[in-house]
Amino acid sequence: MAAMGGGGGKDGGGGMAAQAGRLGVVASVAFNLAALAFYLRRRYFGGDDAAAARKKAEAEVAPSSGKPPVTKDSIINLDHGDPMMYEAFWRGGAGERATIVIPGWQTMSYFSDVGSLCWFLEPGLEREVRRLHRLVGNAVADGYHVLVGTGSTQLFQAALYALSPPGPSAPMNVVSPAPYYSSYPAVTDFLKSGLYRWAGDAKMFDGDTYVELVCSPSNPDGGIREAVLKSGDGVAVHDLAYYWPQYTPITSAAAHDIMLFTVSKCTGHAGTRLGWALVKDRAVAQKMSKFIELNTIGVSKDSQLRAAKILKAITDGYDRAAGAAAAGDDDDDSSGRLFHFARRKMVSRWAKLRAAVAASGIFTLPDELPGHCTFANETVSAYPPFAWLRCGKEGVDDLEGYLRERKIISRGGGKFGADGRVVRISMLDTDEAFAIFVDRLAAMN
Structure with a gap:
């Protein structure tokens, strides 16, 4: 230390001062950068930590569909089997595990x-x-x-x-x-x-x-x-x-x-x-x-x-669930189990659709088809991805056109080799579109 400091009295003291000045500048820059980062986090992510901020930013990303958001006055297009129902599952934890670079x-x-x-x-x-x-x-x-x-x-x-x-x-x-x-x-x-x-x-x-x-x-x-x-x-x-x-x-x-x-x-x-x-x-x-x-x-x-x-x-999601069950964890968390998530969605949607059909009184649907499922190891009903909707109202021979007048796009039975009093309705669109659809259907009589 003496050898390093004894090189020159005044000059050595000046060098130490200059070094201290440089360190002060660096510290000031570092502080300003940290303050800027903190401000940006507060400004754009509400002060959340990095993981929460990233999650919030991802949540604000537009849906993967190119279709515009629906409102109560929107035309509801259920002609195609566009499976947007699944987006909620993949935006959760499962989406992280399915991400690829x-x-x-x-x-x-x-x-x-x-x-x-x-x-x-x-x-x-x-x-x-x-x-x-x-x-x-x-x-x-x-x-x-x-x-x-x-x-x-x-x-x-x-x-x-x-x-x-x-x-x-x-x-x-x-x-x-x-x-x-x-x-x-x-x-x-x-x-x-x-x-x-x-x-x-x-x-x-x-x-x-x-x-x-x-x-x-x-x-x-x-x-x-x-x-x-x-x-x-x-x-x-x-x-x-x-x-x-x-x-x-x-x-x-x-x-x-x-x-x-x-x-x-x-x-x-x-x-x-x-x-x-x-x-x-x-x-x-x-x-x-x-x-x-x-x-x-x-x-x-x-x-x-x-x-x-x-x-x-x-x-992997089902493997993890099986491992948890074997370890005595009976939690029925379906965040990583796609078929459980989708099954609950289909059960809920079909219940709402059948209630809307009953409220209207002019439509019919095929009967439920139960059977023993080897995957679920229980007897379950079928909940198809499409509804085969028939209309019994007098004068409605073109159900596709009848629904179109009420801002619902479907696919007419003639395209399937059937008659015009029946249409195919997709059950897989977004929750918002499906909710508007069943509300409109229930009001028809």
Whole structure:
């Protein structure tokens, strides 16, 4: 210390003063920066700590839907099955666990697994798909090929391509029992392909060569379906988009030749545009994969990585709940259990809808369909994602138009191969839109 301080009397004292001055400046700057940060926190986040401030900021972010907020005077559009009901679940703690960051260098290659039959399928997504089906028990995944598509619509088109006969021949007939999903005819005939064509109601079909589309639970009426046609050279494609425990009892693990699923109706992430197929026959799976390769050169890896993280968050949530139960914690917290959250929502909404129908007196709905659910391990009723609403009022032959005059947009029965006195109503929109809808419905008489 003496050696360091004895370099020069006055000069040493001046150096120490200068150093002290610099330290004072630094301290002053640090204090001012801290004060500025404190002010900004107070100004924009009300003095909350960092985590609470971030949470508050996130809560103020606009909803993920591009639709405007609804008011009592708004037109309520329930034509589409836009699954905004799920947003509340993912804005909670589950959303943190499903968040993914993709570095700029990741997912650059076309290829995910060059040695796989479906070379553009991310291994992590395949793993989580199989894991989720084992959890829910709604489909057999072991022994099946997993394919990924841009929504189940692309996989539906891929299945038609794969099942069409080779060589010059008449187009394959595509049928489905009425009321059938309204997009089946449009998607089948959109490209005017010489390989296949829409042939209408399966119950009215008389032929030997066909693809039967079996949507179960049914869109639009929620009924459980089996293949209608049993003879000839036909094959069935099972659309199981709604075979999840929030909508219907899981009575057994489906094990059909071709089964289609979609992220949108399972988790609510319609904008991710992702579906998957479980395909038993390798040759059919190869042809379906080839169609997707030629159609879009695979499927977005970014969407696949996000979907894999979402599916993992769902399964992990149930694993945590099972671990807590095993440890003696009986808390029925469903913050991490998607199917429990969605099931409670559907039960509540269907109760309100049935009350509104009863109050009106001019509408009817299909009867409830109870069954033993292996996932819930109890007998439960079906609460479909769509309501098949019929009107018995004299003079109302166009229910879609009747509701439109009252600012409710629905999808008319004619688009499903049914009559005009029935419409399909989405049960999956926001709480605000659904509340206005049931209030208006109850006032009609």
